[in-house]
Amino acid sequence: MTQAEIIQILAGFVGSIGFGMLFNIRGRRLFMASIGGLLSWALFVLFSKCIPSEPVVYFIISCLISTYAEIMARLLKTPTTTFITTSLIPLIPGGSLYYTMVHAFQGDLNTFLPKAIYTMQLASALALGVIVSTTFARVFNKVVNRKRNKT
Amino acid sequence: MIKLFGYAMDIGEQMLISGAEVHRVEESINRMCQAIGAVRVDVFIITSSMVVTIHTNDGNTYTQTRRVTNINFDFQKLHCLNDLSREICEKGLTAQEIEKKLAEVKEGKRFPLWVEVICYAVIAGAFTLFFGGNTIEALISLFIGTVVRICLFFSEKIISNKIFNKFFATVIITLSAFLAVKFSWIDNVDKVIIGNIMTLIPGIGLTNAIRDLFTGDSIAGLLRSIEAVLTALAIAAGYFLVTVLGGVLL
Numbered sequence: 001m002t003q004a005e006i007i008q009i010l011a012g013f014v015g016s017i018g019f020g021m022l023f024n025i026r027g028r029r030l031f032m033a034s035i036g037g038l039l040s041w042a043l044f045v046l047f048s049k050c051i052p053s054e055p056v057v058y059f060i061i062s063c064l065i066s067t068y069a070e071i072m073a074r075l076l077k078t079p080t081t082t083f084i085t086t087s088l089i090p091l092i093p094g095g096s097l098y099y100t101m102v103h104a105f106q107g108d109l110n111t112f113l114p115k116a117i118y119t120m121q122l123a124s125a126l127a128l129g130v131i132v133s134t135t136f137a138r139v140f141n142k143v144v145n146r147k148r149n150k151t
Numbered sequence: 152m153i154k155l156f157g158y159a160m161d162i163g164e165q166m167l168i169s170g171a172e173v174h175r176v177e178e179s180i181n182r183m184c185q186a187i188g189a190v191r192v193d194v195f196i197i198t199s200s201m202v203v204t205i206h207t208n209d210g211n212t213y214t215q216t217r218r219v220t221n222i223n224f225d226f227q228k229l230h231c232l233n234d235l236s237r238e239i240c241e242k243g244l245t246a247q248e249i250e251k252k253l254a255e256v257k258e259g260k261r262f263p264l265w266v267e268v269i270c271y272a273v274i275a276g277a278f279t280l281f282f283g284g285n286t287i288e289a290l291i292s293l294f295i296g297t298v299v300r301i302c303l304f305f306s307e308k309i310i311s312n313k314i315f316n317k318f319f320a321t322v323i324i325t326l327s328a329f330l331a332v333k334f335s336w337i338d339n340v341d342k343v344i345i346g347n348i349m350t351l352i353p354g355i356g357l358t359n360a361i362r363d364l365f366t367g368d369s370i371a372g373l374l375r376s377i378e379a380v381l382t383a384l385a386i387a388a389g390y391f392l393v394t395v396l397g398g399v400l401l
Contacts, residue, residue: 123354
């Protein structure tokens with residue numbers, strides 16, 4: 001890991017704490033949610049070295065982080081959204097969305113369209129990853145409940 | 152029974168306001184209504200409105216609707232509401248108990264303004280570094296973030312339109328960034344603007360919108376996508392206005 005990457009990971013962590021506080025998360029939940037933010041970018045740095053497509057990396061990390069969020073939500077007895085929203089902050093395609101809109105206003109279709117498609121790819125990859133792990137969590141819950149009811 | 156139904160609606164409404172997904176609210180209302188003795192529950196929720204009809208044992212049907220105007224992320228409140236709805240399902244609280252607890256949750260404290268100011272500043276500084284800015288750019292972002300939150304505090308008091316407030320905030324950010332370049336403190340506005348815009352940009356909104364669309368809440372998803380696009384347009388417009396005018400004046 002280079003120095004720039006470590007700075008990025010730490011900055012993502014601090015940014016997640018900031019957003020967590022804006023969302024009024026408190027105590028242990030704030031800490032665990034921000035750790036999620038740290039994890040998400042650390043994983044991104046790690047995975048983007050071996051997988052060339054950014055949307056695919058986004059999808060994988062989104063799956064892993066949402067699983068982390070589901071586990072934390074069970075442990076700390078709070079809605080999963082708390083952790084998902086805060087932990088994915090460093091991955092949110094804010095910069096990309098910004099450039100898309102700037103290109104749109106400049107009226108340059110050649111730069112606007114690829115950027116817009118790219119932003120949608122990233123956002124969809126994130127959303128899909130969240131859905132995949134939420135669905136798995138539901139199935140898992142059902143199985144556990146059924147076993148409990150039998151015994 | 153009707154009173155309890157009303158409280159279930161109130162809890163659902165507050166959950167939606169504090170940023171729960173449509174799906175979760177529907178599920179909670181469903182469970183609560185079944186716990187208070189409804190035989191059949193029909194829930195329809197989109198981000199701005201709730202319609203719930205319950206059928207009771209004695210053959211009566213009741214319908215209530217709620218209009219939800221502004222959604223404001225507050226996960227502490229959501230946490231308490233979640234606990235409350237779980238308690239109703241498991242223990243079956245009386246109307247007075249629910250009323251008391253709901254009032255407590257509604258009054259729940261948020262961080263004071265100065266903490267939010269620091270949060271805005273820190274987020275702006277952190278994301279300037281994140282997107283590759285240097286220390287001086289980060290410090291300037293930190294300062295602009297402080298100014299933006301204070302300006303937003305006043306503009307939110309006068310104008311309730313969220314999208315316009317974001318437009319206004321972007322104008323301030325871009326203007327300050329260009330002034331910083333003008334005084335040659337920094338070479339490039341990009342990193343400073345992106346860092347600051349992170350608190351305004353509808354990235355979370357866009358992701359949640361797509362998530363709603365995939366889970367099958369199409370109308371809620373579409374409403375959220377349109378809101379995200381409009382917000383992004385307002386931010387771009389604010390940026391564009393200052394860039395064009397700044398090119399003429401500075």
